[in-house]
Amino acid sequence: MKSLLNVAFMSFCLLWISSCESEQESFIKKIDKETLIAEVIGKDVQLIDIRTPEEYRKGYIDDAINIDFLQEETFKKDIQKFDKNQPIYIYCRSGGRTGRASKLMQQMGFKKIFDYSGSYNDWSATE
Template identity: 45%
Template structure:
């Protein structure tokens, strides 16, 4: 009986993880520098730099807005200004903060989130 309970529990956890992953795959897409160059630069898109204001001021991708993820309440207010039904591209320095920001956007109902996982450090690298 204990074995059956463990098996049912395992299946329930697995189904939940698979369901979450499936949903994430539909909403959040990791992108690279080539995608940013071809689909973002020179286009009317929502491009969000989630680094601190100091990092943003030191250099950022053209036309990106700065929504500082480290200021959680401010970040949540700022994302309310975005269109949830239009693509949102997010980046940080190397990809950790943008992945977290992408998850927040997904949780808030954004339907197309693109995470530039290489971040600004990849952008400035030759």
């Protein structure tokens, strides 16, 4: 009877551990301007502008850090400096680069990637 209880307890532990691991799976979520304002602006978060340095110099959102996605090797090296287990928010000029960057970052182990689908063009159009 005691060994049966041990087996049941170990099975429970394995189920619990695997359910916790599934919660750690990564995701990519598109967000809108309202979400960006509520969750990012003025807060201590990882906000990455993946446009070129020239685009960045013309203006950027809040305290975004610029890492040029078009320079893929540099992007891969620089993005590794960020915490993969904390939410990371990215945006580009018009929304084309963030989809590719999100997938790459997910492959690199980032867990919570938020893609501002409105992009910088949307942001700057209403300022």
